[in-house]
Amino acid sequence: MQIPDTRGARSVILGALRASAPETPLPLPELRAYLDGPHGRGSVGPRVSPSTLAAPFETAARSWRAEVLHAGASDWPQAVRQALDRRGCQRVVIGAASPLQPELDAALASLQLRRFDQPLEQWKGELFDAVDASVTATAGGIADTGTLVLRPGTDEPRTLSLVPAVHIAVLRVSTLYASLPAALRALAPPGDLPSNLLLISGPSKTADIQQVLAYGAHGPKELVIVLVHDSAEDALS
């Protein structure tokens, strides 16, 4: 069966819209009220100092039932390992070119470490059914909403933060932003969007049965954020 040629429908639809579209479009909307508002902090003017954002980030992330662990610039791999051990996670997957290497390798040495190094379709069954946890880096975090920003790509595929039941995300304090628009302006400018940009706030959840909140609907049941206090300024405080 041929894929239908829909150029006919296209010209009908666009023709109808053009015939009734206003002659002069409205002026570009003014976003200032949003950017200056409570959920736009730090998006206009200077960046809010990341070290002041660790505490609000933690509060917001916990409200989504993410676990937040604090670690130093050198001991974070141990924090990752402890989080895995506490849950009895043995089979762990990381990106083949994970930016967390090589530090992470040593800490996970005695576990069954699997690298995501072949196309998904070649080991789908294993990823879905024989992996306990994943560990990924993050592009940054949003303090206002306790949100992680992920830019999956060749180093860390998209499904790493989706399929395993436990997702451990390593977030550096130096990459914290105050608000959603501030973070996206810095981490995902329109000219540099990855094939899949993800904002993640807590583990997967649903309230579809009688409005009762249940975690682990389809994605990770648990999200652990290892917050790495990496900035010099932060280390002093």
Place this chain on the structure above:
Amino acid sequence: MTPASHTGAVTESTLNFVDPRRFKANTQAAVDDPHLRRSFRSAMDFLQAKRAAHFGDTAAFETLRGVGEAIRQYSLSRLPDLLERLEQRLTERGVQVHWASTPEQANDIFLALGRKHGAKGMIKGKSMVSEEIELNHRMAEHGIDCLESDMGEYIVQLAGERPSHIIMPAIHKTKQQIAELFAQKIPDTAYTDDVDALIAIGRRVLRNEFRDATVGVSGVNFMVAETGSLVLVENEGNGRMCTTVPEVHIAITGIEKVVERFEHVLPLFSLLTRSATGQAVTTYLNVINGPRRAGELDGPKEVHLILLDNGRSQAYRDADFRSTLQCIRCGACMNHCPVYSRIGGLAYGTTYPGPIGAIISPHLLGLEATKDLPTASSLCGACSEVCPVRIPIPELLMQLRRAAKHDAAPGRPPLAGQGSAKDWKEALAWKSWAWINERPRLYRWAVGIGHRLRWLTPPWQGGWTAHRLPMRLAPRGLRDRLPGRRHN
């Protein structure tokens, strides 16, 4: 189905093919069902409270929704340009764009894509537009099974029903009903009404389906013309599964969902999640900028977008009705509607229920089938008060009521089904009323007769006396009771 013989039947699969033409009968069945009334009342109270917790600061809400309204109105004012730009940018990113004027055309595209990839089934994320085209039904006719994977949609599909709310599709069901359904329909499943256990059962079944499906289907919350992005907002992760794991991802959405710039999505996202479920953000914001790129190890190899019109261009034609297309599908209008919260979503018999359903459905289905829906409102205005993009819903309801009863104004093209609620008896009554009102002497005389003959008033006055005392003229008219103003 007669409502009287089916008390409580509104939650059963008998409502599978509810027809908006039978709206009044459906409504009766719904208000007679105490389970449904309880489910909706508690769900609406819950959602109203969650939303209110975020928008306690009225001034801040007004500011934010002013921005949301401006973005949607700007986008619509440039709609044809933005759609062309979107198509161009998506194509550059490797997304294949298809256009459909009608549900049939959209289904033909799905079918052709399914066959091309030898798909026996499709795994679906939440998409109201796919409900609009009856995708599941149409694909089943051709041997392709579509499986819903949003928990609420999955439950509703297992039960052979339709969603009763656009955000919480299974809102009308109790956990006990769901427990029975799972025990009955899912092999090797014992009865449990523990919500965590029920979700775990759904998770187990659906993960296998995500893993094995060739084609994933999703809706879209926002499209960005400048960047060629498809934005999906969700909590469960099934949307990410459907758009990430299968080799082919087919997205379908209405032509109105496009905005110009990525920064325009952010205030709308903020308004959407807070208005819908009272969340500052959802678990996931999934921004898809094309299929798997060279060197990437997952993500779909093909991404398709189907842009559906299905009557939207009719709404676009009229400067007033155009504001219907500002909608971002948060469901706040239904959560606050005194009619919806009493009859639930199924009674409407349309994909979109509640106030937004009453103003969009006439464009999608024509006024002939939907002429009763705009009357399902007390015009209290709660819907427009909470609408995050300020759609003047009561005004549009009034206009649609008028359009159902009258011909189009000269020089304006009629809506589909315009004038289909015309009733010659009603028209004659109004005409006579107008005629006699223009003749004061005759009017006074006739009213005088009326007062004297009030004892002849029939005790039975159709629908009015079903719930009320009969209407009767007073013994003396207003004029007689105001002696000082007797002669005007």
